[in-house]
Amino acid sequence: xxEEPYRWVEAIGNRREYIEHQLAAGSPIACLAYKDGIxxxxxxxxxxxxxxxYDRIAMGAIGxxxxxxxxxxxxxxxxxxxxxxxxxxxxxxxxLANYSLSPALKTAFEQVYGAPYLARMxxxxxxxxxxxxxxxxxxxxxxxxxxGGMLYRGFExxxxxxxxxxxxxxxEKFLKGQDFADSDLKHALSVALDAWIVGHLTxxxxxQDELPAPDKIASHRREQLASAVIEAAVLExxxxxxxxxxALAGDDLASLQKAKN
Amino acid sequence: xxxxxxxxxxxxxxxxxxxxRQGLYPAAPQIHGGPQxxxxxxxxxTILAFKFEDGVLVAGDRRATAGNVVVYDRADKVLEIDRxxxxxxxxxxxxxxxxxxxxxxxxxxxxRSQLQEMSLDGKVRALSKLLRDNFGFVMQGVGIVVPxxxxxxAAGDSARLYFYDAMGAQFEAADxxxxxxxxxxxxxxxxxxxxxxxxxxxxxxxxxxxxTALRALDTAAEADTATGGVDRRGKSYPIIKIVSxxxxxxxxxxxxxxIYKTKIK
Numbered sequence: 001x002x003e004e005p006y007r008w009v010e011a012i013g014n015r016r017e018y019i020e021h022q023l024a025a026g027s028p029i030a031c032l033a034y035k036d037g038i039x040x041x042x043x044x045x046x047x048x049x050x051x052x053x054y055d056r057i058a059m060g061a062i063g064x065x066x067x068x069x070x071x072x073x074x075x076x077x078x079x080x081x082x083x084x085x086x087x088x089x090x091x092x093x094x095x096l097a098n099y100s101l102s103p104a105l106k107t108a109f110e111q112v113y114g115a116p117y118l119a120r121m122x123x124x125x126x127x128x129x130x131x132x133x134x135x136x137x138x139x140x141x142x143x144x145x146x147x148g149g150m151l152y153r154g155f156e157x158x159x160x161x162x163x164x165x166x167x168x169x170x171x172e173k174f175l176k177g178q179d180f181a182d183s184d185l186k187h188a189l190s191v192a193l194d195a196w197i198v199g200h201l202t203x204x205x206x207x208q209d210e211l212p213a214p215d216k217i218a219s220h221r222r223e224q225l226a227s228a229v230i231e232a233a234v235l236e237x238x239x240x241x242x243x244x245x246x247a248l249a250g251d252d253l254a255s256l257q258k259a260k261n
Numbered sequence: 262x263x264x265x266x267x268x269x270x271x272x273x274x275x276x277x278x279x280x281x282r283q284g285l286y287p288a289a290p291q292i293h294g295g296p297q298x299x300x301x302x303x304x305x306x307t308i309l310a311f312k313f314e315d316g317v318l319v320a321g322d323r324r325a326t327a328g329n330v331v332v333y334d335r336a337d338k339v340l341e342i343d344r345x346x347x348x349x350x351x352x353x354x355x356x357x358x359x360x361x362x363x364x365x366x367x368x369x370x371x372x373r374s375q376l377q378e379m380s381l382d383g384k385v386r387a388l389s390k391l392l393r394d395n396f397g398f399v400m401q402g403v404g405i406v407v408p409x410x411x412x413x414x415a416a417g418d419s420a421r422l423y424f425y426d427a428m429g430a431q432f433e434a435a436d437x438x439x440x441x442x443x444x445x446x447x448x449x450x451x452x453x454x455x456x457x458x459x460x461x462x463x464x465x466x467x468x469x470x471x472x473t474a475l476r477a478l479d480t481a482a483e484a485d486t487a488t489g490g491v492d493r494r495g496k497s498y499p500i501i502k503i504v505s506x507x508x509x510x511x512x513x514x515x516x517x518x519x520i521y522k523t524k525i526k
Binding site for chain 2: 048051053054073076077080081083084085241
């Protein structure tokens with residue numbers, strides 16, 4: 001019976017395996033901080049994956065669209081009511097992730113009679129003034145991974161999610177070796193696309209520790225751009241409005257589209 | 262945190278009903294019998310708005326009064342709601358500012374949750390609904406608000422101007438609108454300018470429009486104690502904001518000071 005402890009552990013294990021299997025095919029999402037703010041980037045085929053949550057917070061997600069939608073609405077509701085009752089300055093990603101979303105995800109995941117959320121999310125928050133940007137990866141079981149800021153560890157200036165653990169760490173490895181902190185949007189887009197390609201190439205296998213070779217990345221890049229659609233948005237520091245989110249379109253993406261041909 | 266049940270209708274949850282569900286928005290008192298107090302007929306202030314060449318100009322004085330007492334001479338009665346919308350208020354500031362806040366958050370909440378901008382008609386109606394919800398307070402003798410709403414319609418590529426009554430009826434103004442205790446004189450000035458002046462309001466350039474607006478406000482302040490004039494020593498000038506295709510601009514104090522010096526007195 002499921003009330004017995006070891007059965008519960010087994011049930012959780014099965015559930016984890018099932019969800020990981022469902023998420024494995026998800027298109028990676030790369031977020032990176034560049035000179036003027038934060039870029040969120042993915043290639044998608046059918047539906048929107050990158051969303052505005054609040055003035056300085058954006059979200060990207062892979063998983064079941066129904067679950068993503070419920071979590072997205074919950075995040076917007078929490079942020080909006082906080083922003084209304086207190087002030088926009090009081091809305092913080094740290095509190096949103098730690099106090100609101102993570103406990104709800106954990107509860108849904110561990111109550112084995114109910115349905116878990118089939119979703120993996122990456123949140124980005126544009127720091128105010130000199131404050132560091134925050135990237136938070138939030139998983140279906142409520143576990144949280146941030147871009148650092150702990151003792152002895154500086155802030156990483158990127159955050160990624162992908163279908164598998166291996167592919168995620170390969171993308172992180174790739175981005176650690178890249179220099180984009182002071183680059184313009186054009187360069188940031190190119191790095192983000194390469195990070196996406198690395199994630200996509202490494203999603204299939206768990207074994208290969210080496211990053212894909214540059215020429216392999218380049219050829220895969222051409223192939224993918226020919227069939228998929230770029231989806232990207234930025235949180236811009238230069239915005240003279242409180243709202244910093246802007247979805248990128250035509251002109252901004254022209255440099256990548258040119259590389260296609 | 263409670264994750265909301267699946268929503269099948271986009272109308273299922275607007276921002277004010279979300280606030281109400283969480284107990285964060287006061288419900289208007291029920292109206293029993295007749296009015297509880299003498300309803301105020303004037304809202305002590307002057308707000309005006311008219312269309313000119315580039316868009317809509319909205320201007321307001323800065324005085325806040327309580328009965329015969331001047332409470333504050335730097336009140337901002339022209340409030341930015343979003344990139345292209347302004348709400349200007351005559352009435353009780355507490356209610357009006359709260360309304361502006363709800364409105365601002367409603368539009369943003371709609372855009373974020375529905376992944377599309379609220380239509381112009383939707384925005385105009387949203388303010389109307391807030392006014393209706395507030396009518397219980399008005400009947401109690403507190404919380405009357407009579408706003409003007411100015412916006413630029415990107416789809417139709419034109420400036421739009423609306424004024425409301427306290428119950429929430431909305432009227433679209435062809436050329437100009439005014440509200441508050443100083444509005445009768447302002448309306449006369451604008452009618453005169455528009456009909457017999459050198460130029461119709463709509464044909465005015467920005468600088469002509471600004472001068473007309475400041476002169477009209479000055480005329481209102483002449484006869485109405487609740488409308489603040491200009492205090493040059495205290496550097497308190499009326500607020501003028503312009504809604505055009507490119508967004509909202511606020512006229513800096515320096516510009517206003519220069520215009521006052523040369524064109525008003």
